Amino acid sequence: MGLGGCIILIAAGAILTFATDWEMEGVNLDLVGVILIIVGLIGTTTFSSIARRKRVVIPPSTQVVQDEHHHRRDGYSDGYGA
Template sequence: MGLGVCIILIAVGAILTFASDWEIEGVDLDLVGLILMAVGIIGTAVYTSILRRRRMVVPPTTPTMTDDDRHGLH
């Protein structure tokens, strides 16, 4: 799930919870909106933690030289 989808879930959840006055029999739209916002927030947190892990820079290791390598002996 990408960052855009997470933001859309949060926006749709907020609209259902705070900005709508629809009533559907058997469905609590406030609860559905809260669930969508929670899923969007969790998705955003997971996405940013994975993105942070991908951007971690590992310094290159320097090769170790033995005494034979220094003297040109193979």
């Protein structure tokens, strides 16, 4: 379950707890809403701690040093006069 699912659980629990006045026999909707809120909060904290551990720190890029070859221009170092 991702962060979006946790937020949906919290929202659904809050709606059941605070915004409804339905009565169901054998089911306490206020308690179901509170349970959904708690599960959503636990999921959010778990998701954030796992996401924090998976964060990868990329080291700064290293500078590439090109080895420059110094060529003599005497006519023989380029292979044509050898």
